[in-house]
Amino acid sequence: MTLKQDLDYNMKQTIRKILKEEGEQGLKEKFIKSAQKLAWIIESSVDSNLITNIEIANIVYNERINNINGELLITSWNEDPDLFEFTNQMKLVDKELDKVLLNYSFTSNGSFGKNKGKYNNLMWWFIGCEWSAESDFILKMKYQFTQEEYDDGE
Numbered sequence: 001m002t003l004k005q006d007l008d009y010n011m012k013q014t015i016r017k018i019l020k021e022e023g024e025q026g027l028k029e030k031f032i033k034s035a036q037k038l039a040w041i042i043e044s045s046v047d048s049n050l051i052t053n054i055e056i057a058n059i060v061y062n063e064r065i066n067n068i069n070g071e072l073l074i075t076s077w078n079e080d081p082d083l084f085e086f087t088n089q090m091k092l093v094d095k096e097l098d099k100v101l102l103n104y105s106f107t108s109n110g111s112f113g114k115n116k117g118k119y120n121n122l123m124w125w126f127i128g129c130e131w132s133a134e135s136d137f138i139l140k141m142k143y144q145f146t147q148e149e150y151d152d153g154e
Contacts, residue, residue, distance in 0.1 A: 039056045054074055065148060072145055
C-alpha cells in the first residue's frame with residue numbers, strides 16, 4: 001500500500017467512525033425525546049379526574065443494547081383514609097395506564113407511537129407511592145418503564 005492509499009484509507013476510517021458516533025448520538029437523543037412525549041400521550045388519553053399530573057423522570061438510554069428506561073410519576077388523589085379505597089384508587093390508575101400503554105411502544109429507531117407490529121414490548125410496573133390522608137390527599141405513584149426489544153411491524 002502506498003503512503004497516499006494508506007492516508008486515504010485512514011481518512012475513510014476516521015470519517016466512518018465520526019458518522020457512526022453521530023448516528024448513535026442522534027439515536028440516543030431521539031429515544032429520550034420520544035420518552036418525554038410519553039407523558040403527553042398518557043395525559044391526553046386518560047381520565048383527567050383520576051390522574052391529575054404525569055411526569056417522566058430519570059430517562060436512561062443504553063446505546064450498547066439499544067434499551068430505554070425511565071420512571072413515570074403519576075399524581076392522583078384519594079381523600080378517603082380507608083386502606084381499601086386507597087388500593088382501589090391505585091387499581092383504577094393502573095387500569096388507565098394499561099388502557100393507553102398497551103397500545104404504544106418504541107421502535108428500534110427511537111420513535112414512540114401506536115404499535116406497528118404484532119407485539120407490545122414496552123414494559124412498566126409499579127415501584128412505589130406516597131400518600132397522606134391527613135391533609136392534601138395527594139397520591140403520588142411511581143412506575144418504572146423499559147423497552148429493549150422492538151417489533152417494527154416488519
